[in-house]
Amino acid sequence: MNRLSLIWGTLLVLTAVSWLLGQRLDEAWLPAVVLVLTAVKGQLVIDDFMELREAPRLLRQIVSGWLITVLAVAGGVGWLT
Amino acid sequence: MNGPQQSLLASRADTEPGQLPGDLAMWVFIVAELLAFGLLFISLAFARTREPEVFAAGAATVHTGAGLLNTLILLTGSYFVVLGVKAVRSGAVVRCSRWLLAGAGTGIAYASIKFSEYAQLVADGYNLRSSSFHFFYFFTTFFHLMHVVLGMIILIAIAQRCRQGLYSAADHRGVESGASYWHMVDLVWLVLFPLIYVLL
Numbered sequence: 612m613n614r615l616s617l618i619w620g621t622l623l624v625l626t627a628v629s630w631l632l633g634q635r636l637d638e639a640w641l642p643a644v645v646l647v648l649t650a651v652k653g654q655l656v657i658d659d660f661m662e663l664r665e666a667p668r669l670l671r672q673i674v675s676g677w678l679i680t681v682l683a684v685a686g687g688v689g690w691l692t
Numbered sequence: 693m694n695g696p697q698q699s700l701l702a703s704r705a706d707t708e709p710g711q712l713p714g715d716l717a718m719w720v721f722i723v724a725e726l727l728a729f730g731l732l733f734i735s736l737a738f739a740r741t742r743e744p745e746v747f748a749a750g751a752a753t754v755h756t757g758a759g760l761l762n763t764l765i766l767l768t769g770s771y772f773v774v775l776g777v778k779a780v781r782s783g784a785v786v787r788c789s790r791w792l793l794a795g796a797g798t799g800i801a802y803a804s805i806k807f808s809e810y811a812q813l814v815a816d817g818y819n820l821r822s823s824s825f826h827f828f829y830f831f832t833t834f835f836h837l838m839h840v841v842l843g844m845i846i847l848i849a850i851a852q853r854c855r856q857g858l859y860s861a862a863d864h865r866g867v868e869s870g871a872s873y874w875h876m877v878d879l880v881w882l883v884l885f886p887l888i889y890v891l892l
Contacts, residue, residue, distance in 0.1 A: 615771070615774055615775070615778075616771075619767065619768070619771040622767045623764055623767060623768075626760065626763045626764060626767065626885070627760070627764075629885075629886060629890055630756065630759075630760040630763075630889070630890060632890070633756065633886070633889070633890030633891065633892065634756075642891050645886050645890055645891060646886065646891075649882060649883060649885070649886050652882050653879055653882050653883065656770065656875055656878060656879050656882065657879065659774075660770050660771070660773075660774050660875045660878070661713065661872055661875045661876075662713045663713070665710070665711060665713075666710070666711065666712055666713060667710055667711075667712060668710075670712065670719060673723055674722075674723070674726065674879075677723075677726045677727070677730055678879070678883065680730070681729075681730045681733050681734065681883055682883065684734050684737065685733045685734050685737035685883075685887060686737070688734070688737040688738055688740075688741060689736070689737030689738070689740045689741060689887070689891075690737075690891050
């Protein structure tokens with residue numbers, strides 16, 4: 612199995628895990644876990660699908676910065692407080 | 693120098709650090725799109741803090757399985773498009789166009805599920821005005837759907853150009869630009885998915 616199909620498989624599994632965790636959100640720590648899993652998935656797409664790992668550093672910082680900021684602010688405001 | 697050697701050199705040049713995948717103009721457009729979606733997501737989160745019960749009740753009316761399925765479909769579409777970019781780098785333009793069309797096909801599957809989701813909600817009597825949650829749900833997902841449709845048009849146009857021989861192992865910047873746009877649509881959905889379908 613090559614690297615790309617492994618990443619694709621990982622993204623599918625992490626998505627299914629997030630969804631399953633969402634079925635029992637009564638635990639206070641679960642939203643944080645779901646948001647972290649989302650950040651991991653987003654970074655995989657940024658680095659390996661968009662190929663920004665090899666791109667000019669500033670571009671990767673902007674796109675990754677967007678991902679982390681939106682998840683931190685939306686998650687922090689809406690779910691973690 | 694013969695063909696295969698040329699394409700080997702071209703694909704090596706592509707993986708050199710510091711190279712932009714696609715055109716700068718496309719990346720400016722992508723970053724602008726990300727900012728628009730980011731503002732929407734953060735607005736949703738703030739609106740939710742004001743009416744947590746309304747959002748919880750609204751979220752309970754949404755089919756979360758459809759959200760899961762569409763996430764898996766978009767990730768698969770992105771994977772197909774990555775395979776298309778790999779193909780054109782090795783000079784396989786016909787294979788590239790097939791993967792790009794397969795990517796556009798996942799967009800059709802996605803849109804069909806989205807419309808059945810809307811149809812179900814409308815049949816149950818919900819619309820943009822039903823609650824703050826439903827406003828954000830319909831507005832955000834429809835705005836995203838429009839981007840999926842644009843992404844599909846871009847992929848189909850690029851697949852067509854691929855078939856016409858307008859891209860090669862040495863020159864495929866257009867393929868990379870279209871692929872980058874499609875991945876942006878996927879990335880935005882990855883963030884939307886927990887906010888609307890998972891964290892109820």
